[in-house]
Amino acid sequence: MVKLSKVEDRPTPPNVYNWRVYVNAIIATFAATMIGYDSAFIGTSISLASFKEEFSLATKSTAELNLISANIVSMYQAGSFAGAILGYPVGYFLGRKWGLFSAAVIFVIGAILQTVANSSIGLGIIYAGRVIAGIAIGVASNLAPIYVAEIAPPAIRGRLIGLYELMWQIGGVIGFWINYGVSLNLPVGHKQWVIAFAVQLIPGGLLLVGSLLLSESPRWLVSRDRNDDAMVSLSFIRNLPPEHPYIVEEMASIEATIQHERSLTGAGFLGPARAVFVSKALLLRLALGSLMFVWQNATGINAINYYSPTIFESIGVTGQNSSLLTTGVYGIIKLVGALVWLIYLVDQFGRRAVLIGGSAGGAVCMYYIAAYIAIAKPAENPTTSLTPGGKSAIAFFYLWTIFYSPTWNGTPWVYTAEIFPQHVRVFSQACMAASNWLYSFLIARFTPQMFTAMGYGVYLFFASLMIVSIPFVFLYVPETKQIPLERMDNIFAPGLPPWHAHRTVMQSIQHEQHAYRGKGQEFQPTSKTSVEENGSEKEEIEHVDRV
Structure with missing residues (x-):
């Protein structure tokens, strides 16, 4: 049976875990549905024969088609990178609620521009619409995790922020399957490909309306x-x-x-940025968060999401409908993995363990796929049906999805929403979201060329990067599950090894709880903690020193 118990930082009334906090979190994280849908539908849409005929792509050379495909996909990430940076002033001046509302309005405009495209107008309006929609997504990807982290009770914070990942995967499943549906049921023509573009308006419109209801x-x-x-x-x-x-x-x-943080940085718009860049501790945290998204993209996830038909063709899947069907199954597995991560793994096993496990298992799967392609050479030996070796490669690809989805898919978003203090959180989250979109842009922009030039070497490349991520997580990523936001600085205290930080700080919190209860008082987190390790070693951690 799934264990949904909550480990609390202090005695908490059951009223706190009410429908209101969940509804607010669901509305805010619904922004991720738009991201997930795009990551799934765009690669399959541009692979449709109807789309290629509409914009005369069928006659292009491989190099030209690779360039156009990469541009269509990556314009979205380029806009998202800019939007993530823009999310800082938006979040600072407008707040989380109206910032998300503004992002929804901009997204709807971008989606409309993509939907009205046709052969007479050309691809230019699709490029423009994808940049505009990307800007909106960049803003939303900045603000949504912050908002949820700020309203969530500590015991279920990981679960609530994890809704962002769940919504992402729900959007992905819809995106992966919609093109299979239109290709199966509609004749080749304008309507076949434009429906998938128009569906973007549904999640955008729902976020627009829902954001008005946020607290x-x-x-x-x-x-x-x-x-x-x-x-x-x-x-x-x-x-x-x-x-x-x-x-x-x-x-x-x-x-x-907040009063203490203001005494350090001031209350101005530029204060948080100055606070980060003059603090070695916060710069290191900023680098750590950015590297989390480097390793997330190093798994190969965005290459697979945006170019899934190409991935399955390299394994030996033939025929457009077969490729789209295989891609749809991949989307469902990702959704199930996200559910397991959300309701069980993230708050039970924490962040470090799932990341290390995901990298180890995922690397083995990628190495197997690379070995199969290198030996069987399916592209040079096409068949009308998958060989037993091809089926095993597909099985290992799905197994890779099982390892990736409940680990690296959502954990970096949870982690980077937690580790920064309030006075720099909007600025730092802007940097984190921008990091994600920058690395996603690089992958989306060059994946077609990588497959043309490297073949099975692409799988070896991603597998090896996953192996390298394991010592990185062990040596540099402290556990944050169940730690109150006000105590995150304790986790990153100088001289405290990341692999011992969580146990040390939790012991300190429990020690304070007992001390307060012994005096007949309720426990309240403080900025100065006596940390006790193994019952003998005590270390005084000053909040000012850390920040």
Whole structure:
């Protein structure tokens, strides 16, 4: 049976785990549905014969077709990179709620431009629409994880932020299957390919309407000196009256943390950026977060998402419908993996263990696929049906998906939404989202050329990178599960080994809980902690020193 127990940082009333916090998280993370849909539908859409005929791509050389395909796909990532950076001022000045609303409006405009494209207008309007939609996605990918991290109770924070990944995979499943459906049921023509582009308007419109129903982040409201509004919002989200001790304590903790952070950086727009770039500790954290997305893309996920028909053809799958069907099954496996990660793995096993396991298992699968292609050479020996070796390669590809989906797919988003203090969180998340889209852009832009030039070497390349990611995670990525946001600095304390950090800080929190209960008081996190290791070694960790 799935274990859904919660390990709490302090005694928590059951009211806190109510439908309101889940509904707010679902609405915010619905932005990821738009991302998942695009990552799945665009590669299969441009592979349709109807799309190639509409824009006269069937007569292009391999090099020309690779370039056009890469441009169509990667314009979205280029826009998302710019949007992720833009998300910082949007999140700072407009907040999380209205920032997401603005992103939804921009996305709908971009989706409309892509939908009205035809042969007489040309591909230019598709390029423009994908850049505009990408800008919106960059903003949303910045703000959605931040918002959820800020409203979530610590015990279910990973699960709630993980909804972002779940929504991503739901969008992906729809995107992977829609082109199979239109290719199977509609004749070759304009309607066949344009339907998939038009479907983008559905998640965009739903986010636009849903964002109006969000409760603004109490942490952002306090950062804007709107403490009364913050109390109302926090009380509503927690489903407790403002005078309840839990609300009073959480509000006091938020106010104290933000006041302390302001004393370090000031309250201005540029203060968070200055705070990051003058702090060695935060720069190291920024580099760590960015590298998480390097290793995520190093698994090969975006090459597979955006060019899945090419991937399956390299293994030996022939025929457009067969390729699209195989891709659709891949999408379903990713969704199931995301569900397992969301309801069980992320808050039970934490971040480090799942990343290491995903890299190890995924690398073995990629090496097998590379070996099969190198030996069987399916591209040089085409058949009307898959050979037993080809079927085993497909099985290992699906096994790779099982290893990847509940590990590297969503964990970097959860991790980078957690590890930065409030006063730099919007700026740091902008950098994290921009990192993701930059690396995704590079993969999307050069994958077609890589497969043409490297063949099975592409699989060896990604497999080897996954192996290299294992010591990186062990040596540099401290565990963050169940750690309150106000205590993340303790996790990154100087001299504290990443592989011992979580146990050390949790022991400290439990020690404080016992001390407060012994005095008849309720536990409240502080910025200075006495950390005890193995019952003998004590280390005083000062919040100011770390930041």
